[in-house]
Amino acid sequence: MSVAATLPNATILDAYRAATPNSSAMARKARELLPSGIVHDSRNFDPYPIYVERAQGPVKWDVDGNRYVDYFGGHGALLLGHNHPQVMAAVHAQFDRGTHFGACHELEVRWAELICRMVPSAERVRFTSSGTEATLMALRLARAHTGRQKLLRVRGHFHGWHDHMTSGHANHFDGSPTTGVLGGVADAVLLVDPNDIAGLTRLFEQHRDIAAAIVEPTGSHFGRMPLKREFVAAMRDLTRASGTLLIFDEVVTGFRCSPGGAQQALGITPDMTALAKIVSGGLPGGAVAGPKVVLDLLDFAATKATGKEKIHHPGTFNANPLSAAAGVAALEIISTTDACARANAYGEALRREMNEVLEDEGVNWAVYGDYSGFHIFTNPENAHITPGKFDAAEFIPGMLTRKGADGMAGQLRMGLLVNGVDINSGPSGVISATHGAEEQAATVDAFRSTLRALRREGALS
Numbered sequence: 033m034s035v036a037a038t039l040p041n042a043t044i045l046d047a048y049r050a051a052t053p054n055s056s057a058m059a060r061k062a063r064e065l066l067p068s069g070i071v072h073d074s075r076n077f078d079p080y081p082i083y084v085e086r087a088q089g090p091v092k093w094d095v096d097g098n099r100y101v102d103y104f105g106g107h108g109a110l111l112l113g114h115n116h117p118q119v120m121a122a123v124h125a126q127f128d129r130g131t132h133f134g135a136c137h138e139l140e141v142r143w144a145e146l147i148c149r150m151v152p153s154a155e156r157v158r159f160t161s162s163g164t165e166a167t168l169m170a171l172r173l174a175r176a177h178t179g180r181q182k183l184l185r186v187r188g189h190f191h192g193w194h195d196h197m198t199s200g201h202a203n204h205f206d207g208s209p210t211t212g213v214l215g216g217v218a219d220a221v222l223l224v225d226p227n228d229i230a231g232l233t234r235l236f237e238q239h240r241d242i243a244a245a246i247v248e249p250t251g252s253h254f255g256r257m258p259l260k261r262e263f264v265a266a267m268r269d270l271t272r273a274s275g276t277l278l279i280f281d282e283v284v285t286g287f288r289c290s291p292g293g294a295q296q297a298l299g300i301t302p303d304m305t306a307l308a309k310i311v312s313g314g315l316p317g318g319a320v321a322g323p324k325v326v327l328d329l330l331d332f333a334a335t336k337a338t339g340k341e342k343i344h345h346p347g348t349f350n351a352n353p354l355s356a357a358a359g360v361a362a363l364e365i366i367s368t369t370d371a372c373a374r375a376n377a378y379g380e381a382l383r384r385e386m387n388e389v390l391e392d393e394g395v396n397w398a399v400y401g402d403y404s405g406f407h408i409f410t411n412p413e414n415a416h417i418t419p420g421k422f423d424a425a426e427f428i429p430g431m432l433t434r435k436g437a438d439g440m441a442g443q444l445r446m447g448l449l450v451n452g453v454d455i456n457s458g459p460s461g462v463i464s465a466t467h468g469a470e471e472q473a474a475t476v477d478a479f480r481s482t483l484r485a486l487r488r489e490g491a492l493s
């Protein structure tokens with residue numbers, strides 16, 4: 033039963049506290065041990081986050097027994113939902129055979145074969161242990177291949193937390209180094225605003241020595257600030273003309289927008305692709321995919337033949353057998369079923385229904401997004417918008433990436449938690465192929481109840 037039903041007149045915060053005493057106790061202990069009590073910045077939540085005990089398909093349960101429709105989706109890794117039976121069977125079987133052989137194994141070959149078959153830009157693959165490592169390697173490969181130093185990125189886009197890609201993601205939008213990063217590293221990174229084709233063109237005119245341009249192809253945070261296709265196409269044209277390698281960061285969009293990722297959905301093929309999350313079926317892992325001529329910089333024989341310096345690349349858990357087993361099982365399902373299409377269709381229906389709730393309730397927000405994601409624009413500056421017709425790309429990037437000086441994202445998220453739905457702090461959500469009619473109805477109801485509770489509390493006009 034939802035907390036909202038048991039405590040109809042409580043404030044959202046009171047209801048949250050009443051429903052989650054075990055989470056509260058765990059958070060108290062965690063704060064003694066972990067900075068902010070958390071292990072990933074996105075779990076920072078006032079007054080404390082929920083602690084989850086188990087999950088299945090599209091739902092999860094916290095340590096107090098509360099059930100949630102899950103839109104965190106393993107940070108996007110779980111297109112197939114929690115504990116997909118085929119993925120679990122593959123992992124269990126591998127678990128019994130061994131978790132690390134310190135040796136080559138058959139699954140890594142099968143895994144690479146699937147990636148090369150599914151992802152248009154993939155001719156060779158190198159596995160990593162995370163998306164951060166995948167973008168780091170893609171950028172290093174691009175520098176080594178082109179012999180150039182500079183990198184170009186889009187403001188607000190996230191490519192992991194390594195030194196080259198920290199400035200200009202959440203802050204330091206002027207490109208200055210974030211704390212702990214060397215000035216020289218940040219100096220070599222050029223920033224462009226999303227959808228600013230003129231600015232992009234200028235950067236390519238001014239800088240002839242750009243090794244790589246990297247982009248989240250559907251926009252930052254899975255389209256929270258959407259990119260227009262024309263901008264991505266301009267990136268493709270300008271990089272090709274200037275000998276710069278175009279890298280798609282498909283850590284989120286890969287195997288999600290379509291079995292071949294955003295590049296297949298957009299019909300624009302980059303030179304290299306960074307992959308993680310879905311690629312390893314919900315277990316840790318990542319990969320860089322690209323042309324043989326570039327990935328050959330990791331190849332002993334090829335570099336010996338060309339006289340080039342080989343890029344050294346170890347990594348204890350690269351393509352470890354458990355991740356490989358999960359990845360192979362997940363990619364086989366995605367390549368042979370309509371999993372992406374089902375999740376995309378749910379996304380479209382959910383966004384439409386949530387916008388209908390906004391219109392019914394007279395709330396001046398909008399729910400938008402593409403593919404299997406949704407974003408809630410809480411309109412902190414009360415701009416004139418129509419929920420179902422909101423064109424997020426027309427709004428200035430800053431407006432969307434500011435979470436709302438009114439703190440609405442947190443209140444909304446807590447209200448939804450109290451009503452049995454977990455979204456991320458965007459406020460946004462990612463959808464799995466296991467979300468169905470029941471979850472959709474529950475989400476729409478929870479959204480309506482939350483809006484009414486926010487209004488009762490005076491947080492909404």
Ligand SMILES: Cc1ncc(COP(=O)(O)O)c(C=O)c1O
Nearest residue numbers: 162163164190191192283284308
């Ligand atoms: C677009 C994008 N790139 C890179 C990363 C980093 O991946 P990881 O967390 O596996 O290091 C993420 C993680 O959320 C991401 O969303």
